[in-house]
Amino acid sequence: MHNRSVQIREWLKLYFIMGSVNCRLSPADTLLQAIDGGITLFQFREKDPGALSGAAAIELARQLQGICRQRGIPFIVNDDIGLAEMLDADGVHVGQEDEPAAAIRRRLGTGKIVGVSAHTLQEAEQAIADGADYLGLGPVYPTSSKADARAVQGTQVIEQLRRSGLSIPLVGIGGITADNVPPVIRAGADGISVISAIAAAPDVSGAARHLLHKVTASSQS
Template identity: 70%
Template sequence: MSRISREDMRSLLQVYFIAGSVNCRRSPADTLSAAAAGGITLFQFREKGAGALTGSARLELGAQLRHICRGHSIPFIVNDDLELALALDADGVHAGQDDLPAAEIRQRLGGQKIIGVSAHNLAEAQQAIADGADYLGIGPVYPTSSKEDAEAVQGTAVIEQLRSSGLQIPLVGIGGITLDNALPVLKAGADGISVISAIAGAADIAAAAGNFRRLMT
């Protein structure tokens, strides 16, 4: 299999749902199933924070969520943990700036898997591209309570800077994005939006995912 094309990657980033057990009001499986039914295009398993599962419990949950993704033809991405991604035969890995570089992840995962990297400025973006990233996660765009280790809020400035510099790599905005504030992120040049709380914490998860999906059309 060959590496994913940029156009296919742009489509997958439209409604990028990120969640783990600590983010969900309902069970993670029910939450993901409802989000998938609503129209999410990509899922990242991020099992972090106070009370997060570890060891075999985390592996078991990951396998359950991967199975749901496969049933809906939604790529399953693992946050940060290359060994977990390999154990689950995930479709890719998303790495932060303090994690393994994309080049090393690519060497272990192979050419057909998806690799995303968080970037907060032009230099980090250029390095991630040189290392073989398929997409960049840019943020936090707005204030967020979903990530305890979030960087300083940057608005849409970094997305605009990357696009004005001529970078063509697919970009997804992340951090505090809701239905009400998503459009400026897309207008700044992002191909899609990453969402945790606005879907996982919604009273009607499928409807929330569907509303984000409609925003992309």
């Protein structure tokens, strides 16, 4: 188990989340350039107004999963456990309103990555008890990428979790840009997850490279 959490910490360093509505380029080109820039994990999140559904969403998921497989990047599906099962994805990420991690683990098996969004210490402890592999904590900063985002809470929940002795892999999410990475990592996060900081950047691979550099530099300081 220890080796698994070490591996997951590595994967969380630069966690890219994207769907077709978030990209300036085509989703495939965006993902390829992001991988060239050094992303360590990818989550397919086809949501929000204008998102694909049905067969078109599945086709896009397969295309992006193929790119991830080719390049050795784990491919995680947001919320849709049925889609994750169908594609044999590397894992799923769920929110507090979705199926609990324990039920997902039973459906997907022990080898898959299960990530859970948490906003309080209590939610974090429950997700850990349910068998989550990592937690996504946020929104750290104000964000425009998610229509349903909760109240911004800065890095305090990350700090609170680490102070309480929880060692589970953690990733900060919400409004993270190259300028505000250091406080997130210093608070105790293993990495950052971003949508628009990469997907909407004029230079996708350059943006990813710069973010990864900031994560690495912050974790050493």
